[in-house]
Amino acid sequence: MSAPLAVTLEPFRKQLEGVSGQPQKTALEALHHTGLPDRRVEDWKYTSLRFLAGSVFHKPGKNYDSAKARAALAALGLAEGAVAELPRLVFVNGHFVADLSVTKGLFACSFYTADKAEPGSLVRSDREPLAALNTVLAENGVVISVPEGIDAGQVLLVSLGQADSDAVSYHPRHSVHVAKGGKLSLLSVQAGEGHYLHNPVTEVFVAAEAELRHVTLQAESDAAANLSTLYAQIEERGNYDSFVVGIGAALSRHEVHACLAESFAQVHINGVQRLAQTQHGDITSVITHAAPDCISRQTVRNVLDDRARGVFQGKVLVEQIAQKTDGYQMNQALLLSGQAEIDAKPQLEIYADDVKCSHGATVGALDDDQLFYMRSRGVPEGEARQILIDAFLEEVLELIGDETAREVCKTVIARRFPVSEEGA
Amino acid sequence: MSQFLDISGLNARIDADGQEKEILRGVDLVIPPGEVHAIMGPNGSGKSTLSYVLAGREDYEVTSGSVSFQGKDLLEMEPEERAAAGLFLAFQSPVELPGVNNANFLRTAVNAVRRARGQEELDAVNFLKTVRAAAKELGMSPDMLKRNVNVGFSGGEKKRNEVLQMTLLQPSFAILDETDSGLDVDALRIVAEGVKRLRSPQFSALVITHHQRLLEYIVPDRIHVMAKGRIIHSGGPELAQQIDREGYTKFLAEAA
Structure with a gap:
């Protein structure tokens, strides 16, 4: 592994040294080949990773400030009301913190560790460089498995960033598996203080007749970057109902690859972004209809103030076999200032001839x-x-x-x- | 300047597609306290513009003249300050607010005005009691309070909703801009009753209308004829019948 480090990987030079483990080595090789994407890469035309350049991202230690973490949880409204009663898994700088977590009432949960790393059958390190970076550097993450026919209720997953003078990066690897007929409602909250990169990769399996409701609230520090990649596979009559709220981070991208793998499966990738100042927020999705009679729904609204910039890229791929596909996509933006900007790129690729697919976009003041x-x-x-x-x-x-x-x-x-x- | 409302030499224009268009050309109008006046006139005479300028719409530029309202310079005030001072405009085409609950909006407006007037805000329970009673008097179904503001309302429902807002905001001066248009006879009577209930020595109104029918229910103290951006004739309530019989031609010829 003597290939020269791509310029875009400079911020991670230290962390990338001395990688062991085969999945990590393979991912690193792919990463060396591509580097992190720049804007010449079509999928990254509207979102630049230049924000990362010039920083050195350190590997965070396990020490954390407990008082600050508790204050952050309270500031997010997680310490009161119904949400305070939920089982919760709290990570600080990518490390699971048992002291802040409540695992009572939690179904089948274990943790990802780098040494017994499974590469994950959905994660495409060869295709998405940020997923590759995650594969190389991931140390922790939660693995939730809801058994067949069980309604596992609701779980709160919190990520807090704590960075002082040194910028840190953490790359959690989460996996959620809902077995046949099972149910889960997952609320994922991401927040923090200081200059850090949060680069999570999440794998989601929704088996036949199972349902996963997944809300992601991205309220990271104003000085942080959040680059999330999520891979979902939904089987027969399964339903993955997701929603993302993006209000934090200087730079954020919420990228979802969802595959409707068997008939009558459903996916919802809805969301809102409310950004101000010079914030940049990107919601990118690729929905693949790989089976007939599936439904996809996507409604995204953006409110952009000052010089904020919102990006929406929504690709819907309907394979030839996917007859009777029902797809709907709508992206709307409210610009509160003359300098705010939205870039919307709907992309429909349809190879079946009996489908109902609509999309639309509006921009206004x-x-x-x-x-x-x-x-x-x-x-x-x-x-x-x-x-x-x-x-x-x-x-x-x-x-x-x-x-x-x-x-x-x-x-x-x-x-x-x-x-x-x-x-x- | 001791009058309740005193409009003097008012000129205003609008920027329409890059072209400036004079719409008000020297409006003079005095409305004393406790009186209801009506403005009638052909289309395009500036009646609605006058109502918008009085309410503070920013699209119109006042180029000269003055408006004094209860001794204050009305033209210097923001729209919300005018509302707090007691001015209310019932819109000719009430605006829809998707996603905004009608009862919540009413409460927000009433409490904003009460705050500005130094009155105590109404709590949710008291407010609901008041608004339900007022809505009932106007023949509105309770369902209209739960819907979004004016969204999916019929023409008549929108006008009743305007009168409901007026009733709750308790203005000292109301402008009704063609509130009668699109109303059937029953609705017209209900709306007129709503206005009548507000009549008092402390309440004045300016009723803008095309038809004398509304003026049979709300009998004005004075009627003014407006044309080409000016008041060209004023008279008593009998003027309505004359206009209904003869049209505006005679007044327009006199003013020319």
Whole structure:
């Protein structure tokens, strides 16, 4: 392994030295070959990883600040109400922390360790360089297996980042397997302080007639990067109902590869992004209809203020065998400032001839008529703007089926974006 | 300047597709406290523009003239400040607010105005009691409070919702911009009753309408004829019948 290190991998030079284990070596080889993607790579045309350059990302130690971690959990609204009662798995800087976790009532859960690493049958380290980076550097992560026919209730998975003067990177590898007829509701919350890279890879298997509700709340530190890759496979009549809320991080990408592998399977990849200042948020998905009679649904709304930039890439691939496919995709953006930007790239590739696939995209500003109407009823401008923004997001947040998860998301969004007195 | 509402030499224009268009050309109008005045006039005479300028819509640029409202310079105030000061505009085409619950919006508006007026805010229970009673008087189904503001409302329902807002915001001066359009006779009567209930020595109104029918229910103290951005004729309530019989031609000829 004497190949020169690609420039884009410089930030990880130290961590990439002395890699052992075969899956890791194979992934590293692929990584050496490609480097991390730049914007000449079609799938990364709108999202640049230049943010990572110039930093040195250290491997974080296991020490953490317990008081800060507890304060962070409270600030996220996870210490009160229904969500406080849930079994929870808390990771700090990618390491599982038993002291902050509650595993009582948790079904079949174990942990990923690098030495007994399975490469994962869905993860494509050869195709996605960030997944390869994860495979090389992953040390920990949770493995949840819901047994056949069991309703495992709800689980909270929290990732907290703690970086001081040194930037750190952590690369957890999670796996969620819901066996035939099983059920699980997973709320994944990602937050932190300081300059770090969180690069999780998650594998999701939803077996026949199983259901997984999965809400991801990405509220990372303003100085952090969150680059998530998720691979999902859904079998006959299975349902993977996912929702992502993106409000944090300087740079984020939520990339989902979902395969509807057997007939009558369903996938929902919905989400909202609420970004400001110079934040960059990317929701990218590839949905493959590989069997007939499957349903895919995707509704994503973006609210972008200041110089924030949102990216939506949604590919729906309907294979020849996938007759009677029912696909729907909608991406909408509300731009609150003249400098905000949305890049939307829907991509339908259909090889079957009897399908129903629709997609659409809208971009707009707050409606002056609506604002004036509300102000003429005495509602101050800042409050009127907030009501319209909330209404725009609310219609999509209603798609979160789990009420506890929905309330956590709403609370965190409201705390991050309080009503301004002045208006814009 | 001791009048309740005093509009003097008001000129306003709008920027329409890069072209500036004068719409108000010297409006003079005085409305004393406790009086209801009506403005009638042909399409495009500037009636709706006048209502928007009074309510503070930013699309219109006031180029000269003044408006004094209860001794204050109305044109200097933000739309929400005008609402707090007691001005209410019932829109000709009420705006839909998808995703905004009607009852919640009403409460937000009522409490914003109460706050600005130095009154105590209403709690949820008291507010609901008040709003339900008011809605019932206007013949509105309770269901309309649960829906989103004006979304999927019929023309008549939208107008009733405007009158409901007006009832709750307790203005001292209301502008009704063609509130009668699109209403059947029964709805018209209910809306007129709503306005009548507000009538008091402390309440004035400006009713903009095309038809004299509404003025049979809300009998105005004065009627003004507006054309080409000015008030060209004023008279008593009998003017409505005259316009209904003869149209505006005579007034337009006199003003020319």
